[in-house]
Amino acid sequence: MTWIFLSSGFLLGWSLGANNAGNIFGPAVGTRMVKFRTAALIASIFVILGAVISGAGAAHTYGKLGAINAIAGSFTAALSAALTVFWMTKFGLPVSTTQAIVGAIIGWDIFSGNLIDTTTLSKILSTWVASPIISGIISFVFYIALRHYLGRVKIHILEMDLYTRIGLILVAAFGAYSLGANNIANVMGVFISSNPFRSLDLGIFKLKDIQVLFLAGGVFIAIGIFTYSYRVIKTVGNDIFKLSPIAALIALLSESIVLFIFASQRLERLLISLGLPPIPLVPVSSSQAVVGGVIGVAIAKKGWKMINYRLLIKIVMGWIFTPVSAGVLTFFSLFVMQNVFTQPVYYPKPxxxxxxxxxxxxxxxxxxxxxxxxxxxxxxxxxxxxxxxxxxxxxxxxxxxxxxxxxEVDSLLIDSTLVDKLLDPYMFTHCQLKSLKKLHGQLFVYKWQLKDRLQKMCKDWQYIGDKLHDRDINEKLDIIFKKFRISEIRKLRSP
Amino acid sequence: MFTIFKKTRELEAEISKFLDTIIEASIHFKEGMKYYLQGNIGPFEEKVRIIDKLESQADDLRRSVEENLYLNMLLPEARGDVLALLENSDDVLNAVEETIIECSVEKPECKEELKQEMMQLVEAVVDAVDEMVSTVRDYFTNLSDVPNHITKLKVHEHETDEIGERMRRKIFRRDDLDLCQKMQLRDFVLRLEKIADLAEDVGDRVDIYRIKRLV
CATH class of the missing domain: 1.10.150 (DNA polymerase; domain 1)
Structure with missing residues (x-):
């Protein structure tokens, strides 16, 4: 049953791979600089790596927007988003999975009576606007710099060809990694709170349960790349294919950088440690980022008159229509799922x-x-x-x-015998684990009660006003709240 | 990865050698024509033989470059342009070879008063060919200098046209030549002019390809 529910997420993954691979290695293959198989193999490997290693950052933001807590709800939301993408593509409207999934999450929030986190929502919306603009600025600067550089150095056409080829392969790898890191949330984000996977010990390294979920999603993105992306690259035709290989390289690099900066937790940590405002980790649309990159190159090449205002209007329309349609569709689908198929689409939060x-x-x-x-x-x-x-x-x-x-009522039961089994000892300090064990047999109705007790018992649980440290504590507490929920404990205790 | 770099360098060297061969042939052509006009037929025939050999060497190099470009799937965007450039440059070399062979076969009689102008024409043609080679070379390595070379190339081509026309007028005004001798000389002058025309065509092509290559 779980696999049936996950299927809509896999469908989204497949569609992401099929549609967005062009934004990673389309020009490389289109200009015959790199063979499709080579490009697809590189992109598949890196998309999975990106999803597993760096996918959590952007996915966390969706969790804040709406943590869909019943798997039937996740299925319905993902399916509605996939259908919205499918229909809008069929009618030739520019559409992105990112916008559809955000609409779907909000649809679930409204249906389940959850509050919409307006801070997170405005953060997401502002990155939609910012991502093509940033991509455009990066490609503009890179293009001018590269043209200036190439005008000064004398590189043989054959060497230039070789460097471009290597560049396209590197950008395909980087782009795929960034796409996996940034967009896995679109594919698997709605399943995080109802994740059926358990963590996986592979000997050399260990995958957290969320990483196993992302691995599964990443595999379906790779399948999408191999099975259908070639056809999309060959038939859809894209603005980037009209560019020279070097200009395309710059547009793709800018897109990849944008996907990366909106997904990288390391970069975020670096900015915070330098006392700079962090970049929000939010899934952005790779198609729109690449359009921004193309426009940046076009402006650098031929000036402002190159801006295609009709295309810009279409993009802005996509920001509005896609989430609204996906949200409405999700709302009605949840109603059908709950009342016709009698599946719980959310667990109430009394x-x-x-x-x-x-x-x-x-x-x-x-x-x-x-x-x-x-x-x-x-x-x-x-x-x-x-x-x-x-x-x-x-x-x-x-x-x-x-x-x-x-x-918010919860029911958390601390069982000290399960602490070592359920929690990663490398993640928590000795003091943190010890304080938790001391609460053996105690039941907490509110999350804050457990938090207060822990903070009193061990200073490692206390906030110190440092953004990174405090967020780290919140993440650890979230893990404990999830693992020691009475329903989960019962599952483990019953044979 | 290392082999790709090595292959690229080898191919670059081949293209460069091909262009060197054209330059070399044009120098021998100039010297050969000088010997011919001086009446030193022995050294002249030696130059004819050298140019013939250089022409077939250039053919081999061109074929090898073309084969490599296709086999290794290099320059997918500019491959057609590069092949056209190499073939058209080779056509110029062919025209040089054909001209000097025709001279060796027909041995046209050049009156003393025409010899100086004939030599000027040959020099202008050789200058045009040299400038064409520089244009093509810079298309590969230094795009920004291409326009300068094209301008110079056009000047040399124009010069050959002017000298050629002047010579033909002079040839047909002479009373000491038969009509068939006049026509033979005219053909020879036209052949020389044709070499510069072909070189200019190559320059025109490079101008377009250069625009295509601007990133």
């Missing part, structure tokens, strides 16, 4: 404002006399609670979000 919650809120300075009137009432979803809080209390929207966060 919210209860208990004495402990009110006490905790007052320590944070959030006091409202109306909160006590809502005590012990069960709210089926964050949206339901939000509406009541808005109506009855005078809390600000930031405070409302805090109330929602703290009142």
């Amino acid at each position: 919210h209860v404002i208990s004495d402990e919650v009110i006490e905790k809120l007052s320590t944070l300075g959030i006091n409202d006399p109306q909160l006590t009137t809502l005590e012990h009432k069960v709210f089926k979803s964050p949206v339901a609670l939000k509406n009541v809080l808005k109506e009855k209390t005078g809390l600000s929207s930031k405070q409302i979000l805090k109330v929602i966060e703290l009142s």
Whole structure:
């Protein structure tokens, strides 16, 4: 059953490989600089490597936008996104999986009564606009610099040919790695919270459960590259194919750099450690990044008149139409899935404002006399609670979000005998593991209760105000919340 | 990877050698014509033999380059242009060879008063051929200098046209030559002019290919 549900993700992966390989090695193959098989093999290897090694960064952002927690919901969202891409492509509209999947996640959020994280959403939307522009600027600068350089040095046409060939292969590898890293979230992102895979020990290295999921997705991208991308490259015809191999090389390099910077956790860490604002890790559309790259080269070559405004309008339309259609389709498909096929498409997140919650809120300075009137009432979803809080209390929207966060009911049971089995000992400090084990047999209804206890017992769990350190702690806590959920513990205990 | 670099360098050397052969032939052509006009038939025939040999060497080199370009799938974008350039440059060398062989076969009589102009014509033709070789060479390595060479090439071609026309007029105004001698000399002058025309054609092609190659 799980595999049937995952199939829609694999379909998305296949379609990504078939459609987007052209944006990685299309010109190399189109200009016959590199054989298709060579290019496809290199791209497949690197797309999988990118997905497994660096896929987590951008995928994390989708998790914040909406953590689809039931696999039937993930299936429906991915399928709706795939169908949207398929239909819009059929009608000749420019479409990208990235935009479709974001629409699908929002569709699920609305259906399941989850709050849409507007901060994350605006971050995603701004990168859509920024990615083609950044790609254009990079290719413009590279083109001018390269032309200047080539005008000064005397390189034989044959050597130039050789360097271009090597360059196209390197860019294909880098592009494939970046595509895998940045776009695996589009393929497998909706399955993260309902991931059926377990971590895998391959002797030399160990793959986390999420990496196994990405590996599976990456394999389907590779299948898409091998089975169908040649046909797409040959028939679709793209602006980049009209470029000379060197100009195409620059456009592709710019695209790859953009995909990379929006996926690289290392770069993010570097920027933070230098005290610079980090680049958000968000999946971006490779087609739009490459269009940006092509426009950058065209402007450098022939000036501003080269901008094709109709193409730009089409891209902007894609930003709006694709997510909206995918969102609407997801919403209705979830309804059908839930009511016709009777599959759970989401697990409700009930919210209860208990004495402990009110006490905790007052320590944070959030006091409202109306909160006590809502005590012990069960709210089926964050949206339901939000509406009541808005109506009855005078809390600000930031405070409302805090109330929602703290009142989310969970059931976490700490079993010290499972700590070593479930947690990677290299990931946690000795103190962190010890403090967790000390809580053996205790049940926590709210996540923050467990967090508070841990922070009191061991300073390694405490926030220090450093962005990277604090995020690292949150990620570790998320792992614990997931692994020690009572439903998971029961699964492990029952034979 | 190393073999690809080696192959590329070998091919570059072959192309360069092909162009060197044309230059070498044009020098022998100039000297040969000088001997002929001086009446030194022995050394002249020696030059004819050398040019004949150089021409077949150039043919071999050209074929080898063409074969390599196709076999190793090199220059997919510019391959057609490069092949056309090599073949057209070879046509110029063929025209040089045919001209000097025809001279050896027919031995046209050149009156003393025409000899100086004939030598000027030969020199202008050789200059055009040399400039053509520089144009082609720079197409491969130094695109920015190509326009300069093309300008010079056009000047030399124009010069051959002017000298050629002047000579033909003079030839047909003479009373000391039979009509058949006049026609023979005219053909020879036209042959020389044709070499410069062919060289100019190569220059025109390079001009287009250069634009195609601008990144």
